[in-house]
Amino acid sequence: MSGSEDSIVQFDNVGLRYGTDREVLSDISFTLYPGSFYFLTGASGAGKTSMLKLLYLAQRPTRGAIRMFGHDLITQPRHALPEFRRRIGTVFQDFRLIPHLSAFDNVALPLRVSGISESDIQKPVSDMLDWVGLDHRRDARPATLSGGEQQRVAIARAVIARPEILVADEPTGNVDPDMAVKLLRLFEALNRLGTTVVVATHDVQLLRKVPDSLIMRLDKGALSDPTGALRYPPRRGM
Amino acid sequence: MALDPLVRRTAPRFGSESARMLPQTRIAGPMPWVMAIMIALTVMAAGAGLALNNVATNARDEISGGITVQVVEGAPASRERQARAAVSLLRARDDVASVRRVPDEELADLLEPWLGEAANDADAVPTPALIDVRLSGPVTAPRLRELRAQLLAQVPAARLDAQAGWLAPVFEALRSLQYLAIGLVLLLAATSVAAVWLAARSALGTNRDTIEVIHHLGGTDGQIARIFQRSIGIDAALGGLAGLMLGIGAIFVLGQQFAALGSGLVAGGTLDWRDWLAIAAVPVAGIVLAVLTARFTVIAALRRML
Numbered sequence: 002m003s004g005s006e007d008s009i010v011q012f013d014n015v016g017l018r019y020g021t022d023r024e025v026l027s028d029i030s031f032t033l034y035p036g037s038f039y040f041l042t043g044a045s046g047a048g049k050t051s052m053l054k055l056l057y058l059a060q061r062p063t064r065g066a067i068r069m070f071g072h073d074l075i076t077q078p079r080h081a082l083p084e085f086r087r088r089i090g091t092v093f094q095d096f097r098l099i100p101h102l103s104a105f106d107n108v109a110l111p112l113r114v115s116g117i118s119e120s121d122i123q124k125p126v127s128d129m130l131d132w133v134g135l136d137h138r139r140d141a142r143p144a145t146l147s148g149g150e151q152q153r154v155a156i157a158r159a160v161i162a163r164p165e166i167l168v169a170d171e172p173t174g175n176v177d178p179d180m181a182v183k184l185l186r187l188f189e190a191l192n193r194l195g196t197t198v199v200v201a202t203h204d205v206q207l208l209r210k211v212p213d214s215l216i217m218r219l220d221k222g223a224l225s226d227p228t229g230a231l232r233y234p235p236r237r238g239m
Numbered sequence: 240m241a242l243d244p245l246v247r248r249t250a251p252r253f254g255s256e257s258a259r260m261l262p263q264t265r266i267a268g269p270m271p272w273v274m275a276i277m278i279a280l281t282v283m284a285a286g287a288g289l290a291l292n293n294v295a296t297n298a299r300d301e302i303s304g305g306i307t308v309q310v311v312e313g314a315p316a317s318r319e320r321q322a323r324a325a326v327s328l329l330r331a332r333d334d335v336a337s338v339r340r341v342p343d344e345e346l347a348d349l350l351e352p353w354l355g356e357a358a359n360d361a362d363a364v365p366t367p368a369l370i371d372v373r374l375s376g377p378v379t380a381p382r383l384r385e386l387r388a389q390l391l392a393q394v395p396a397a398r399l400d401a402q403a404g405w406l407a408p409v410f411e412a413l414r415s416l417q418y419l420a421i422g423l424v425l426l427l428a429a430t431s432v433a434a435v436w437l438a439a440r441s442a443l444g445t446n447r448d449t450i451e452v453i454h455h456l457g458g459t460d461g462q463i464a465r466i467f468q469r470s471i472g473i474d475a476a477l478g479g480l481a482g483l484m485l486g487i488g489a490i491f492v493l494g495q496q497f498a499a500l501g502s503g504l505v506a507g508g509t510l511d512w513r514d515w516l517a518i519a520a521v522p523v524a525g526i527v528l529a530v531l532t533a534r535f536t537v538i539a540a541l542r543r544m545l
């Protein structure tokens with residue numbers, strides 16, 4: 002594959018199977034470039050979540066090669082992976098907020114995991130909560146937040162540490178169309194700051210809302226490239 | 240620099256890395272209760288075992304050199320003469336630490352409850368003369384044999400008994416009780432290990448999502464394990480402390496009741512500082528066990544994730 006020096010993620014003939022079942026992903030090859038905005042679409046069960054799991058390092062492929070940040074992931078020892086994960090922000094489909102922590106502490110978690118000193122945590126987290134419009138709910142537990150508010154906390158947590166890649170699985174799945182567009186604007190803003198964004202969704206309406214986005218389509222575990230964007234990737238800065 | 244009230248309010252209580260990550264985490268669950276009960280039982284069993292050990296050791300020390308010589312002779316005059324001969328013979332030996340003739344009145348007092356007024360009537364019920372002898376060093380069978388031979392040569396009516404010999408069944412019983420206590424402590428320890436392990440696992444099971452989330456956010460195995468070690472350690476310490484107090488309370492109450500018996504043998508069962516140290520080590524071992532269980536359980540759960 003050419004042009005891999007400045008890629009941020011590269012999949013080469015990746016296959017994934019759970020147990021002894023048939024492959025849920027086969028022969029996946031693509032390159033993601035820094036600063037681009039990708040949608041991953043496909044029918045339910047096509048393998049979107051499985052592919053994102055490979056991206057946020059919750060799963061190893063059963064075959065093929067994955068390079069990320071210029072390193073071969075397959076040969077990385079297990080103890081090297083936390084360092085990679087800290088460079089990736091993840092929005093889980095089910096938010097996965099920690100129930101006994103306030104919105105503030107949930108958002109602060111990635112910074113604390115990275116060992117950032119407490120004095121350097123207060124302002125960025127407050128600013129981030131302000132940015133997603135939840136400054137007044139900073140002390141609320143997730144259970145007392147609405148679905149949309151929880152989603153925004155989850156997104157704030159995913160982006161607080163300025164990840165190089167943002168991976169979001171159906172991030173607009175549980176909100177009304179207006180809120181969905183609002184959340185997309187957050188991703189776009191982050192994308193403009195240089196983060197590579199990958200959003201999985203089965204909502205084709207959403208794709209049109211981000212004009213500069215590139216589309217990857219999964220069909221029964223095979224990747225198609227309707228716009229040719231993966232094969233002929235646009236240069237950074239487009 | 241004045242502290243921003245916001246900063247102070249959310250500042251970590253313990254200052255440790257894990258406290259900052261999950262400031263309010265209390266695993267709770269059955270942990271403190273399990274710890275309290277197991278520690279209390281173990282402390283009681285350990286206390287009883289140590290007290291029994293002290294009773295046995297003290298009693299053995301006290302009577303190990305003890306011999307009782309009886310002069311069994313119906314005729315008072317002959318009895319008196321033989322008793323005097325025995326006393327002077329025993330006093331002459333240099334391996335005898337002390338010799339005490341138990342006065343006849345004392346003997347009569349001892350026997351009165353059984354014999355009534357007849358005890359004071361030497362003619363009615365002949366009582367033997369009693370001599371308490373203390374040898375230096377323990378009474379061995381050869382020493383006893385040699386002493387008996389020497390004594391019988393001059394005091395034909397003498398009968399010789401080692402006090403430890405009389406008490407042999409008591410020591411046997413004490414030793415059995417000690418084995419019982421050791422067995423109980425071992426069984427309780429094994430049960431505690433299992434209970435603490437299960438409690439730690441169940442506590443972690445309910446926090447599996449939290450473990451997963453921190454893992455996905457790039458937390459290392461060590462970081463995540465430390466969060467739960469600290470949390471379970473605090474719970475175990477609370478439970479262990481409660482159990483220790485409960486156990487020590489029970490030991491005190493029992494000790495007081497035994498002391499009220501006023502028997503010299505039981506008084507020898509007082510626990511000294513080494514025993515208390517051993518008892519205090521019980522909850523410490525429980526806490527260490529709980530923390531190690533938490534660590535191994537978390538690390539094992541994490542190892543199953545990528």
Ligand SMILES: Nc1ncnc2c1ncn2[C@@H]1O[C@H](COP(=O)(O)OP(=O)(O)OP(=O)(O)O)[C@@H](O)[C@H]1O
Nearest residue numbers: 019022025043044045046047048049050051052203
């Ligand atoms: N942990 C697993 N074990 C076994 N099979 C799995 C597992 N996770 C997913 N699968 C299977 O892999 C296939 C792809 O699942 P995946 O969750 O990736 O689909 P998806 O595109 O995200 O679907 P949806 O849009 O419904 O979320 C499905 O057939 C699913 O049953």
Ligand SMILES: [Mg+2]
Nearest residue numbers: 049050051170
């Ligand atoms: Mg999915």
